Every structure is written in C-alpha cells, then in structure tokens.
Amino acid sequence: VLDTPAGALAxxxxxxxxxxxxxxxxxxxREFADALVAPAARPxxxxxxxxxxxxxxxxxxxxxxxxxxxxxxxxxxxxxxxWEVGSYWGESVAPTQYWAMADLTxxxxxxxxxxxxxxxxxxxxxxxxxxxxxxxxxxxxxxQALTGMSAPYYGMG
Amino acid sequence: xxxxxxxxxxxxxxxxxxxxxxxxxAVLAVGGFIAGRATGAHGAxxxxxxxxxxxxxVRHSPAGALAxxxxxxxxxxxxxxRDPVRFAALVREAYAPGLRDAALRAARDDRLRDPSxxxxxxxxxxxxxxxxxxxxxxxxxxxxxxxxxxGQVFWGPGTSPAxxxxxxxxxxxxxxxxWRVSAMDTLPSPGPAPAETPQAGSRDDTTxxxxxxxxxxxxxxxxxADG
Numbered sequence: 001v002l003d004t005p006a007g008a009l010a011x012x013x014x015x016x017x018x019x020x021x022x023x024x025x026x027x028x029x030r031e032f033a034d035a036l037v038a039p040a041a042r043p044x045x046x047x048x049x050x051x052x053x054x055x056x057x058x059x060x061x062x063x064x065x066x067x068x069x070x071x072x073x074x075x076x077x078x079x080x081x082x083w084e085v086g087s088y089w090g091e092s093v094a095p096t097q098y099w100a101m102a103d104l105t106x107x108x109x110x111x112x113x114x115x116x117x118x119x120x121x122x123x124x125x126x127x128x129x130x131x132x133x134x135x136x137x138x139x140x141x142x143x144q145a146l147t148g149m150s151a152p153y154y155g156m157g
Numbered sequence: 158x159x160x161x162x163x164x165x166x167x168x169x170x171x172x173x174x175x176x177x178x179x180x181x182x183a184v185l186a187v188g189g190f191i192a193g194r195a196t197g198a199h200g201a202x203x204x205x206x207x208x209x210x211x212x213x214x215v216r217h218s219p220a221g222a223l224a225x226x227x228x229x230x231x232x233x234x235x236x237x238x239r240d241p242v243r244f245a246a247l248v249r250e251a252y253a254p255g256l257r258d259a260a261l262r263a264a265r266d267d268r269l270r271d272p273s274x275x276x277x278x279x280x281x282x283x284x285x286x287x288x289x290x291x292x293x294x295x296x297x298x299x300x301x302x303x304x305x306x307x308g309q310v311f312w313g314p315g316t317s318p319a320x321x322x323x324x325x326x327x328x329x330x331x332x333x334x335x336w337r338v339s340a341m342d343t344l345p346s347p348g349p350a351p352a353e354t355p356q357a358g359s360r361d362d363t364t365x366x367x368x369x370x371x372x373x374x375x376x377x378x379x380x381x382a383d384g
Contacts, residue, residue, distance in 0.1 A: 155380010
C-alpha cells in the first residue's frame with residue numbers, strides 16, 4: 001500500500017506468491033483475481049490460467065517467490081520480474097515443483113497496487129539437482145511437515 | 158550457506174546422497190533473559206528495519222516475530238559461508254549477546270568443514286535462500302519460536318544449479334527494541350523436497366541459463382501485512 005519502489009516490490013512478491021497458490025488451487029483463483037487484479041485484466045488472466053493443466057482438486061499447493069527485480073518504477077507505475085516456484089502434493093500426487101518467471105505491471109490506484117498485466121514465462125530457471133533423502137520427497141513427509149504452516153509475508157525491509 | 162558436502166555432477170531427478178545441514182547448528186541455551194516490552198525502534202512503522210545492511214525485526218507482535226525469524230534465517234543462510242563480514246554484522250545486530258561468540262565460532266567451524274562450498278563462492282557461485290513456509294509455535298510476548306521450511310538454490314562455474322531443503326527452528330527473545338536470535342537449529346526430520354521437477358531440461362537447468370535470466374535479481378524481503 002505504499003507508492004514507492006520497495007512498496008511495489010513487496011506488493012508484487014505477495015501477489016505472485018498468492019497467484020501461484022491460486023493457480024494451483026483453482027477454487028481460489030477467482031477470489032485472487034477479484035482482489036488484486038485490475039478489472040480489465042481479469043478475464044485474460046482467468047482464461048489463460050484455465051488453459052493450463054492443473055493438479056487434481058484437493059491437492060495442496062504453496063507458492064514462493066525466490067528473487068525479484070524492479071524493472072522500472074515511476075510514480076504510481078511499476079514493472080517487476082519475479083522468479084517463482086510453485087509446489088504441490090497430495091494423496092495421489094507426488095511432490096512436484098514448477099518454476100517460472102513472472103512479469104508484472106502494476107499501477108497504484110485507490111490506495112494500493114493493482115496488477116494490470118501478469119505474464120508468466122515457463123519454465124523459469126529450474127534447479128534440477130535435488131539434495132536430500134527419498135523420504136523427503138514423499139507426500140506424507142510434505143503433509144506431516146507443512147500442516148499448519150503458512151506462506152511468508154513479503155515486506156519492504 | 159551450506160553447500161552439499163560433496164557436490165557431484167548429478168543429472169536431474171537423481172538425488173544427491175546426503176544433505177549437508179542447511180541451517181546453522183547453533184543450539185545454544187541462552188537463559189535468563191527477561192524480555193523487555195519496548196516498543197519498536199526508531200518509531201518504526203515497518204516490521205523489519207535495515208540497520209547497517211542487516212534486516213532487524215522491530216515489530217513486537219506475533220506477526221513481527223514471524224517476519225524477524227524469516228529475515229534472520231534468510232540472512233544467516235545467505236551470509237554464513239559466503240560473506241563472513243555480513244554474517245558478523247547480523248550476529249552483532251540480531252543475535253542475543255550470550256549467543257554471539259558461539260555463533261561466530263560455529264560459523265567458522267562450518268566454513269572449515271565445507272571446502273567445496275567455499276571454493277564455489279570463490280569461483281563466483283551464486284545462491285538464493287527460499288523461505289517456503291513458517292509456523293509460529295509459540296509467542297509469549299517476550300519470547301517466540303518459529304518453525305520454518307527453508308531451502309536454498311545455488312549454482313556457479315562447475316556446479317550445476319541445485320536445491321536443498323530443511324526444517325529449522327528459530328527461537329527469538331525481545332530485548333530492548335528488537336527481536337534477537339537466542340537459538341537457531343535444524344530439525345532432524347527431513348525437509349520436504351520435490352520428487353519431480355518435470356520442466357527441467359537443458360533450456361532451463363544450466364548455470365548459463367541461471368546466470369543469464371537472474372542477472373540483476375535480488376533476494377526478497379519479509380515483513381508483515383501492516384508494514
């Protein structure tokens with residue numbers, strides 16, 4: 001809710017993380033779009049996401065922003081690129097990641113940042129080597145470890 | 158950063174045997190702190206303030222404790238091997254006094270135990286820390302404990318991009334004007350790691366791709382909904 005470069009970055013991070021989760025748990029997508037996406041951009045976002053394959057209903061999903069870059073900022077306008085990872089798992093779904101780059105255009109309107117353009121470039125850089133034991137990669141481990149946890153909130157610190 | 162002890166030229170979907178501790182193992186009892194009830198420092202409206210390049214948690218609330226734990230863990234992981242000077246600054250600004258010397262010693266020992274990690278940084282290796290999720294296990298005003306699922310992505314010349322995940326626990330104590338770390342340790346249970354990265358391929362999983370696409374990118378910052 002701050003019209004500053006750091007405010008734009010924090011808004012973008014939170015929107016991207018929420019958007020990833022919503023795109024993987026489609027029941028939340030409409031709510032996400034209504035809350036954070038400018039009205040003119042909503043139909044496009046919803047239509048684009050609907051064309052993408054999605055995990056089965058009831059799958060757990062969590063979105064995370066790993067890094068970001070402020071491409072441009074002018075008063076009430078900003079462009080941000082974010083490197084994101086979405087993770088999902090479930091009873092019949094092995095823990096799976098997808099990585100992407102998200103390019104956002106934001107405008108500050110009505111006291112907060114709104115998304116006017118959201119484009120996802122797939123795939124993003126994918127760290128394909130994975131450390132850890134096989135036990136770490138089971139849906140049971142994910143559910144046991146992450147039940148009750150929530151995604152972090154991104155700030156301007 | 159704790160790079161895998163023995164980075165091997167594994168291909169995607171092949172698991173690297175053994176995982177180095179991701180979190181600084183600094184399980185050190187710090188007793189006797191009577192937490193203050195001071196309000197946020199500097200008249201802060203933010204939950205995290207930048208003090209000499211160190212993210213400092215200054216919001217005395219449950220959400221503030223979460224933001225502080227995320228920030229401290231992320232900063233610790235990013236600097237402990239790769240940038241000892243910045244790690245020392247983090248310890249000075251954000252660790253409880255009774256933990257500081259031991260944390261610096263532990264970091265020195267960790268660096269000595271991980272020559273491959275140091276070699277990666279010396280070659281210009283890069284990394285980002287990922288806070289995947291967190292949980293406030295308890296908050297008692299003057300103390301808080303946060304459980305965190307965190308990961309790290311690293312790559313560099315001669316080291317193909319890799320990721321590692323773990324569960325950690327950070328105990329915080331509020332002293333005077335900020336949250337300070339009184340303990341930070343790795344939990345023994347495995348940190349959830351992916352079974353599949355179906356997109357991986359030569360177009361997106363090489364060091365050259367990472368260097369090219371992520372040039373100019375910086376680490377995210379953590380905070381609270383109200384600042």
